[in-house]
Amino acid sequence: MLRASHLPPIASPALSALRLSLIPTLNHSPPSSHHRFSTFTPLHAYTPKTLLPNSPSPPYRTLKRVAPIDLSMPQRTTSVIAASYSAASGSGGGREILVQHLLVKEDDLKLLLELQQNIAGGADLSDLAVEYSICPSRGEGGMLGWMRKGQMVPEFEEAAFSAPLNKVVRCKTKFGWHLLQVLSEREELLLQDIQPDELHVKMQEPGFLEEAQLIDVREPDEVAQASLPGFQVLPLCEFGSWGPEITTKFDPQKDTYVLCHHGMRSLQVAKWLQTQGFTKVFNVSGGIHAYATKADPSVPTY
Structure with missing residues (x-):
């Protein structure tokens, strides 16, 4: 029987977790300079943040710090999470697994074994994670999302990638004891770049503008200076209004530029789209500036 005395306290400073979020935070508004830099911040209100070996922050600059837009979409339901995609570039050709887990402190092995017995008796790991886990993912029933090799500390990675589907297994890391369950697996996908001249050729093809999903994430004042036909403008300053409805406004299975x-x-937005289940996402390399200078000089530069 599980007793209330077994319930461990929440680890406030450590926030024990399983991986760094690779979903970027976007600046709320671009700097006034013509060259706009974005701030990449490792965060995730939904996915926990440790267990990954030390990883240096990307060398991106920012001209002005502003309140970030959280693209982690904490209001996502489990069904959307199951369709999500971890958006960082990888080596390709690998395997991704959808993982949920619970974490207890190292000296709570007895509690862990009782929890494992309850799961064997029919209890749901996600329900137990909400009540007993000390990982911040407890708020999502222990759901960590899609993960691939290189995102987790070795002990957790080895256990997760060798675990049979749906079987609950335990492992120990420097953060404590884990019960983990692999819910699904798939081949790793990669974000693709498209060069401006390639896009220009495609835009001349009959039906391309009707069949492809074209998204321009610049601000209205930028679009007023230069734009491309067929692109729907979704300014980042309005992310709060269009972000939650992205899968209803666009088809995740269609080519999206x-x-x-x-x-x-x-x-950054292309990576975020992949976390929302978009499987064919293309980032226009160099943006509209490169398109104007390399593919179509009739497009103004600014």
Whole structure:
């Protein structure tokens, strides 16, 4: 029987977790300079943040710090999470697994064994994670999302990638004891870049503008200076209004092209789209500036 005394306290400073979020945070509004830089911040209100070996922050600059837009979409339901995609570039050709887990402190092995017995008796791991886990993922029933090799500390990675589907297994890491369950697996996907001249050729093809999904994430004042036909404008400053409805406004199975000024903001949004289940996402390399200078000089530059 599980007793209330077994319930461990929440680890406030450590926030024990299983991986760093690779979903970027986008600046709320671009700097006034014509060259707009975005701030990449490792965060995730939904996916926990440790267990990954030390990883240096990307060398991106920012001209001005502003309140970030959280693209982690914490309101996502489990069904959307199951369709999500971890958006960082990888080596390709690998395997991704959908993982949920619970975590207890190292000295709570007795509690862990009782929890494992309850799961064997029919209890749901996600329900137990909500009540007993000390990982921040407890708020999502222990769901960690899609993961691939290189995102987790070795002990957890070895256990997860060798676990049979749906079987609950335990492992120990420096954060404590884990019960983990692999819910699904799939081949790893990669985000693709498309060069401006390639996009220009495609835009001349009959039916392309009707069949493809074209998204421009620049701000309205930028679009007023230069734009491409067929692109629907979804400004980042309005992310709160269009972000939650992205899978109803667009088909995640269709080819989706994302454009900005120099290709950095669009890259972040393209990665975020993959976390929402979009499987064929193309970032326009170099943005509309590169398109104007390399593919179509009739497009103004700014």
